Amino acid sequence: MAHRKVYLAVGRTNTRVYRFDPIDGDTRVVEKVPAYEAGYTAMGAQYRGDDKEPLLFAVSDNRLVTIDVETGKVSDAVVDGLPSGQKWYDGDMDVDGKKLLVASGPDVPSYTIDVVTRTATAGHCPGSGRWDDFAHHPKDGRLISVEGDNGDLLLVDPRKNPMKTVLRSRVFLPAEASRSSDSRKSYSATFFDSAGHFYAVDSAGNVNRLDLSGSTVPDHAERIGNGKIPVDGLEVVNGAGRITPMPIPPSYDEIAVTKKSNSSWQSYDPQGKVYSFALTVTAVGKAGGEGKETRRFRISFDLRTAHGTKVEASGVDVTHEDGKVYIDSQTDQLLEAGNSRPIAVQITVPGDPAKLPPEYPLDGLKATRLA
Numbered sequence: 001m002a003h004r005k006v007y008l009a010v011g012r013t014n015t016r017v018y019r020f021d022p023i024d025g026d027t028r029v030v031e032k033v034p035a036y037e038a039g040y041t042a043m044g045a046q047y048r049g050d051d052k053e054p055l056l057f058a059v060s061d062n063r064l065v066t067i068d069v070e071t072g073k074v075s076d077a078v079v080d081g082l083p084s085g086q087k088w089y090d091g092d093m094d095v096d097g098k099k100l101l102v103a104s105g106p107d108v109p110s111y112t113i114d115v116v117t118r119t120a121t122a123g124h125c126p127g128s129g130r131w132d133d134f135a136h137h138p139k140d141g142r143l144i145s146v147e148g149d150n151g152d153l154l155l156v157d158p159r160k161n162p163m164k165t166v167l168r169s170r171v172f173l174p175a176e177a178s179r180s181s182d183s184r185k186s187y188s189a190t191f192f193d194s195a196g197h198f199y200a201v202d203s204a205g206n207v208n209r210l211d212l213s214g215s216t217v218p219d220h221a222e223r224i225g226n227g228k229i230p231v232d233g234l235e236v237v238n239g240a241g242r243i244t245p246m247p248i249p250p251s252y253d254e255i256a257v258t259k260k261s262n263s264s265w266q267s268y269d270p271q272g273k274v275y276s277f278a279l280t281v282t283a284v285g286k287a288g289g290e291g292k293e294t295r296r297f298r299i300s301f302d303l304r305t306a307h308g309t310k311v312e313a314s315g316v317d318v319t320h321e322d323g324k325v326y327i328d329s330q331t332d333q334l335l336e337a338g339n340s341r342p343i344a345v346q347i348t349v350p351g352d353p354a355k356l357p358p359e360y361p362l363d364g365l366k367a368t369r370l371a
Helices: none
Strands: 006-010 016-020 027-029 041-046 055-060 063-068 074-078 090-093 099-103 111-114 119-122 134-136 143-146 153-156 164-168 187-193 197-202 207-211 236-240 254-268 271-285 297-302 310-313 316-321 324-329 340-350 366-369
Touching: 006 041, 006 187, 041 099, 055 090, 055 099, 055 236, 090 134, 090 236, 134 187, 143 187, 197 236, 254 366, 271 297, 310 316, 310 324
Parallel strands: 041 090, 041 236, 187 236
Antiparallel strands: 006 016, 006 236, 016 027, 041 055, 055 063, 063 074, 090 099, 099 111, 111 119, 134 143, 143 153, 153 164, 187 197, 197 207, 254 271, 271 340, 297 324, 297 366, 310 340, 316 324
């Protein structure tokens, strides 16, 4: 099972769940899920179907924390056999979504937690280093992690003691700490897409990708985008989930975009409404300041998934993925620093015209610089 987005645990205390889109770096707190004051890490995802959000499981001291991102409910319970007084770092669910493997310090036994019975079974020790999350490869089930201090790519084998071995040295850049107090320099959130591309997010929010879809391990990972994902300077402490392969290259170099609603009218095939917008990209960073010469760009926003919803725009490529739309420029279209370009967009939304809003909201509207 895989979705378009994954989930990040952010903040050592008062931990919040963020939903992260690896295509455009869109990172939003899941508002309905409250902060967990004591903090948690070692998180895994249990998928419940293509049309449902997963259950997230994490560990805080000797408690199993259950987070339902669909309803916003957070609950916890003591795990029989899990020692208290430990800090937990790595976590991932097994293929069946029934057991959560967690790891702590180098010489502390790992534990496999049955999330139904809430019982823990001790395993081997992780081994040395500062590696704070691992993820199962979708094709062969190997557990993969990254050493934060030097960027080594690690293989984690629960059958061995210690569990850690180095697959290849210095594949990633050394991890960065966030601006929050006592942040670790670690790769704290890792996940795969279902084709075998491995993603690693460090504590500061730098996102990296490594192609592990084949039999060879590349020498170096790619750092995506020009900057960190937006988590308000807090520390990324863990991650969970698996994504579908990305149909378009990722980019997080955000530039300015504005919208102007032109008009809307009733449609008959399908019955519904057509909304007309002018979306204007400007070759400056989102926060202002100096301009950025831009040759290619992407606009993205949330899109209703009702059957028949579509987006049309001329001179661009339109991709619709898991409740979002991505509008990419087709060829190099030079925008000098500070200059702007409007894109005419029409959105057809099926439904009862009387019940559809007078203006389509375009939630999550953003633009990124591709080149």
